[in-house]
Amino acid sequence: MPEQRTTLSTGPGRLLVALYGLFALAATGRSAVQLGMEPGRAPLAYTLSLVAAVLYLVATVCLLLGGRRARVVALVAVSIELVGVLGIGTLTYLEPQLFPDKTVWSHFGQGYGFLPLVLPFLGLAWLRSRR
Amino acid sequence: MTTWIVAPVLALSLAAAVWTVVMIVRAQHPPSDAYFVLLGALLVLLVVQMVVGFVALGATDRPVEGVTFVAYLLTTVAVVPVGAALALVERSRWGTAVLLVAVLTVAACELRLEALWDVAAVAGA
Numbered sequence: 001m002p003e004q005r006t007t008l009s010t011g012p013g014r015l016l017v018a019l020y021g022l023f024a025l026a027a028t029g030r031s032a033v034q035l036g037m038e039p040g041r042a043p044l045a046y047t048l049s050l051v052a053a054v055l056y057l058v059a060t061v062c063l064l065l066g067g068r069r070a071r072v073v074a075l076v077a078v079s080i081e082l083v084g085v086l087g088i089g090t091l092t093y094l095e096p097q098l099f100p101d102k103t104v105w106s107h108f109g110q111g112y113g114f115l116p117l118v119l120p121f122l123g124l125a126w127l128r129s130r131r
Numbered sequence: 132m133t134t135w136i137v138a139p140v141l142a143l144s145l146a147a148a149v150w151t152v153v154m155i156v157r158a159q160h161p162p163s164d165a166y167f168v169l170l171g172a173l174l175v176l177l178v179v180q181m182v183v184g185f186v187a188l189g190a191t192d193r194p195v196e197g198v199t200f201v202a203y204l205l206t207t208v209a210v211v212p213v214g215a216a217l218a219l220v221e222r223s224r225w226g227t228a229v230l231l232v233a234v235l236t237v238a239a240c241e242l243r244l245e246a247l248w249d250v251a252a253v254a255g256a
Binding site: 010011012014015019022025033037113 | 196198210221225232236
């Protein structure tokens with residue numbers, strides 16, 4: 001009998017794979033352009049863009065892989081993502097001078113239709129339901 | 132890059148978005164053949180736009196952010212077939228919802244492309 005794997009990429013998971021994949025692409029692209037063009041202009045913002053890109057990539061891959069371990073890794077990545085978007089979102093309003101250039105999480109993801117704010121909640125809800 | 136290609140792409144992607152919402156509400160999945168014809172027309176326009184965009188970028192004196200501009204052009208072309216493939220594999224509401232994400236991504240990319248081009252016009256003037 002093959003082991004029953006926790007599938008994370010069917011049903012609602014398919015939509016999440018699409019969204020996380022899209023943001024992995026957007027954040028990776030953004031950080032690559034920012035770091036490639038003028039890395040010294042806004043080091044904090046650019047580092048955070050890179051962190052966001054890695055988290056989205058990890059979440060996407062884990063959703064596609066499925067299984068118990070991938071689910072736990074995805075939970076960690078999405079939790080950090082939630083803290084990140086809430087923290088950076090708040091900071092960009094309180095201390096805008098820290099961010100001379102934007103990240104995906106600036107102003108709670110305003111530049112991306114606030115999807116970066118909604119996404120971790122959807123991700124956590126889905127991962128919890130697949131226990 | 133001019134409005135004559137961005138406007139029809141934007142119109143078609145928004146029409147597809149409305150149609151997709153209707154299908155999700157009516158629980159109609161997988162999407163109808165007519166819908167895929169619309170997606171095909173959108174894809175043809177996007178390929179034309181990509182070629183026009185490459186040529187325009189090569190010919191212009193405007194300080195357009197070339198890498199970002201090309202990335203958006205490529206994304207618009209890639210996102211429709213990927214969305215369609217996912218929707219056909221996942222024959223449920225969620226699969227159709229992926230198509231909504233895809234066509235709205237195209238619309239968002241169009242706005243970004245137009246903005247990149249216009250900002251460069253102001254900066255170059």
